Amino acid sequence: MDSYSTFQQEFDLSMEALCRRILERHQATIRVRKAETAVANLARIIETTLVLSNRNGFHPMSLRDLSEQSGLSMGALYSYFDSKDTLLLMILGQVVDAIGLVLTAPDVAAGDPLARLRALMARHVYLTEAMGPWFVFAFMEAKAFGKQGRAMAVESELWTEALLRDVIADGINTGRFRPVDPTMAAALIKPMLQDWYVKRAKYRKRGVEPDAFVAVLVDMVGNMLLA
Amino acid sequence: MDSYSTFQQEFDLSMEALCRRILERHQATIRVRKAETAVANLARIIETTLVLSNRNGFHPMSLRDLSEQSGLSMGALYSYFDSKDTLLLMILGQVVDAIGLVLTAPDVAAGDPLARLRALMARHVYLTEAMGPWFVFAFMEAKAFGKQGRAMAVESELWTEALLRDVIADGINTGRFRPVDPTMAAALIKPMLQDWYVKRAKYRKRGVEPDAFVAVLVDMVGNMLLA
DNA sequence: ATATAAAACGAGCGCTCGCTCTTTTTTGAA
DNA sequence: TTCAAAAAAGAGCGAGCGCTCGTTTTATAT
Numbered sequence: 001m002d003s004y005s006t007f008q009q010e011f012d013l014s015m016e017a018l019c020r021r022i023l024e025r026h027q028a029t030i031r032v033r034k035a036e037t038a039v040a041n042l043a044r045i046i047e048t049t050l051v052l053s054n055r056n057g058f059h060p061m062s063l064r065d066l067s068e069q070s071g072l073s074m075g076a077l078y079s080y081f082d083s084k085d086t087l088l089l090m091i092l093g094q095v096v097d098a099i100g101l102v103l104t105a106p107d108v109a110a111g112d113p114l115a116r117l118r119a120l121m122a123r124h125v126y127l128t129e130a131m132g133p134w135f136v137f138a139f140m141e142a143k144a145f146g147k148q149g150r151a152m153a154v155e156s157e158l159w160t161e162a163l164l165r166d167v168i169a170d171g172i173n174t175g176r177f178r179p180v181d182p183t184m185a186a187a188l189i190k191p192m193l194q195d196w197y198v199k200r201a202k203y204r205k206r207g208v209e210p211d212a213f214v215a216v217l218v219d220m221v222g223n224m225l226l227a
Numbered sequence: 228m229d230s231y232s233t234f235q236q237e238f239d240l241s242m243e244a245l246c247r248r249i250l251e252r253h254q255a256t257i258r259v260r261k262a263e264t265a266v267a268n269l270a271r272i273i274e275t276t277l278v279l280s281n282r283n284g285f286h287p288m289s290l291r292d293l294s295e296q297s298g299l300s301m302g303a304l305y306s307y308f309d310s311k312d313t314l315l316l317m318i319l320g321q322v323v324d325a326i327g328l329v330l331t332a333p334d335v336a337a338g339d340p341l342a343r344l345r346a347l348m349a350r351h352v353y354l355t356e357a358m359g360p361w362f363v364f365a366f367m368e369a370k371a372f373g374k375q376g377r378a379m380a381v382e383s384e385l386w387t388e389a390l391l392r393d394v395i396a397d398g399i400n401t402g403r404f405r406p407v408d409p410t411m412a413a414a415l416i417k418p419m420l421q422d423w424y425v426k427r428a429k430y431r432k433r434g435v436e437p438d439a440f441v442a443v444l445v446d447m448v449g450n451m452l453l454a
Numbered sequence: 455a456t457a458t459a460a461a462a463c464g465a466g467c468g469c470t471c472g473c474t475c476t477t478t479t480t481t482g483a484a
Numbered sequence: 485t486t487c488a489a490a491a492a493a494g495a496g497c498g499a500g501c502g503c504t505c506g507t508t509t510t511a512t513a514t
Contacts, residue, residue: 198418310472
């Protein structure tokens with residue numbers, strides 16, 4: 001029931017849906033008026049950007065490469081963003097947007113601490129499974145956007161960590177968890193969650209599916225924390 | 228006794244020592260003959276490269292930036308490497324070199340499984356503490372070197388993971404650890420170790436020192452694995 | 455069928471990049 | 485003090501970058 005397939009039904013994180021959100025947030029700079037056309041081409045642009053950037057990095061990707069691979073001309077590209085940096089910001093912004101959408105959705109805050117922790121971790125794994133290339137991009141390229149990008153990344157990191165920390169603190173206060181330092185425990189759980197998308201290829205090669213990963217994670221974290 | 232300060236006495240990972248190793252490995256391309264001069268300037272070059280690259284990325288760093296910040300002319304720089312890619316390779320290669328040096332050193336393989344696991348994790352934390360910017364650089368820029376760099380990174384990742392996996396498997400076979408999947412356990416421990424250098428600023432801000440981090444890690448992993 | 459607006463096109467602009475090469479400075483043995 | 489070798493210097497080169505803009509193609513309404 002609380003599996004990846006039900007997650008996919010609950011949240012629409014398809015390329016089309018994500019690009020529709022991007023169009024909304026960047027109406028001011030996108031010069032194409034017909035939403036249908038704009039979303040379709042944004043999808044082509046961003047899909048290609050994620051592939052090329054996750055191969056060699058965003059900076060090495062030239063806009064001529066992007067033009068060639070996406071099938072849109074240089075001029076057409078610049079109908080959708082006013083600078084290469086804006087393209088980067090579109091993707092980063094949508095990642096932050098999706099994190100907020102998924103991790104603050106209701107029902108995460110119900111049940112006993114371990115169940116809530118499980119739900120939070122599962123959501124994180126499922127979210128990054130659905131938007132793998134987006135998260136890899138954000139993780140690797142946040143610093144390329146200078147102070148603003150770095151600050152955005154740090155803020156998002158600390159925010160997710162705080163969600164974990166609060167659940168752990170609750171577990172300790174109700175006596176279900178050992179009296180560990182909740183901040184440190186959260187700080188150590190976060191990188192395990194991130195590993196799912198940063199090293200996705202490794203898990204794929206070993207045949208580990210999202211739900212199997214969540215199961216192992218819950219087992220390990222449970223033993224780490226339970227009194 | 229088994230602390231960061233004793234580690235520092237055991238392994239010389241000073242900038243000078245590391246650059247001397249780089250000079251040895253790249254004698255063929257480095258045109259400066261006097262070792263003393265070469266090591267001193269390599270140190271300036273690499274120190275500056277790490278600072279500039281970890282700020283905005285290796286590709287965005289121009290060699291004119293590097294020249295200006297390091298105080299060496301364009302011509303002088305090209306006495307130490309024959310291309311920007313070679314400079315990247317020098318740093319990546321020295322990271323791999325140091326991993327091999329530190330993690331295969333004797334005495335890691337003695338004692339009971341948890342002690343050996345502790346020793347391995349401590350060494351990893353201390354190594355990445357001593358060479359923080361090097362590891363951040365390698366982590367972020369490995370893909371910028373195409374297939375060769377990616378392969379190097381994956382190989383190094385799996386090699387370290389295998390060390391963890393073998394100790395965990397031993398622990399399970401001798402009945403000291405719970406019967407978990409050793410590969411998955413190792414796969415989850417690795418990102419916690421990497422977090423120490425990837426998010427170093429966060430831990431610094433919270434006043435967490437290397438030995439404190441190791442202590443928390445051992446506590447958590449111990450509860451994760453002990454029968 | 456025609457007019458008009460929307461969208462896509464792609465050669466070309468100015469500029470900065472990685473890299474080279476001649477010249478100048480520094481070094482150290484005689 | 486001299487002078488040849490070693491090292492550093494930095495202007496200059498062609499290539500390729502991000503980005504623009506006059507033109508052409510496509511879509512839509514009359």
